[in-house]
Amino acid sequence: MLTLTQLAAEGPQNPLIPATSELIIGLIAFFIVFGVLGKKLLPNIQKTLEERRDAIEGGLERAAEAQAEATRTLEEYKAQLAEARHEAARITEHAREQGSMIIAEAREEAQRQAAITVAHAQAEIERTRGQVTTALRHDIGRISLELAGKVVGESLEDSARQSRTIDRFLDELEAKAAESAGAK
């Protein structure tokens, strides 16, 4: 290599033969560049670029998070609203049911009351009719006897006959009454 250096110093040489001194200078210069850039400056900037990307992506992430949060809240509100609507409908339905139930009950009660009243009235009527019938039977017997006595002119003293006559008369009357009731 010394010869090459000598050649370089002495005159035109083959340009494809590198000079040792220049190789050394070139390597030193490159290693200094590589050393400073590789050890300090480029890691520096690499870190900064990553931090910047983090900052930007972090911002985006936060925005996305806020968006998701908003959507979630909206969903919740919607769900709550739907539930409230449902609840309201349920309550209305319930009230309606209850209302109709109350009405039905009231109607039933009224019907029951009416039936009771009617039954009472019928019983009363029945009782009154019984009384009236008895009284009538008595009166009619007496009147008929008087009438018969007057018509026939004979006193029907004989109680057995008298009673038999009355009964027959009454039976006839009842038969007539039943007949007229059946015809009705």
Place this chain on the structure above:
Amino acid sequence: MSSPSTTLLASGCHITPSGCGFPAPGLDSFNFKPIFSIGSFHFTKPMLLALICMVLVVGFFWTAFRKPKLVPGKLQLVGEIGYNFIARNIAREVIGKKGDKFVPFLTSIFFFVWLMNIMSIIPLAQFPVASRFAYPVALAALVWITYMYLTFKTHGFVGGWKHLTIIEGLPKPLVPLIVVLEFLQNVITRPFTLAVRLWANMFAGHMLIVMFSAATWYLLTPSVYALFSGGSFVLAIGMTAFEVLIQFLQAYIFTLLASLYISGALEEGH
């Protein structure tokens, strides 16, 4: 041995009236007198430029990334664009997730190479450092070492050699041939072409600019040649603009290929 531009400018050699021959720039344009010497060590202009590039790259990223902020300042933003260009468009795209580890290496390569290339058009510097073969060789050697290290680290010793030489599914008779070719391609020519590509582009670019600049000066006489001088000047400017593109492109290609080799070393199959 002296800088050709100084020779030309000082020579006062023009096509008329002296009729002296065109002092075509040659390899001399790439050899410099030492700025100072310590024994057999000669400190030359390309070395100075390489060190300046080093200082500029470190200085720029130091200012931009020393105390990085979440909300970047202008300089940090520019730095971040550069960093992301390598980290995303090269490391992630070519190597994938595993490429994150190599971002500092690739970033250093790219910006160091790019700046060394840019020196070609910076007034007073006006010399692409990579047109001295040693600089691309040094960087390509580092890439090659990384490539080899990763290959054997990922696949083991035998697996590493297989990875470098064998293509699966070949007909048997072809295997020896392919093994030789693959070995040559992966182990020998890859680092060589990596270095030569960068060097040759910078060498040729600089040569063109020097050529047209020299011609502009050589033809600049009170004669009809002044027209050619003007044309030459326009071409020198055009080539300079073109070089701006090439400088970036070559730095990019160098870095891209480095990442491709790393990716190749890391991948499972062949």
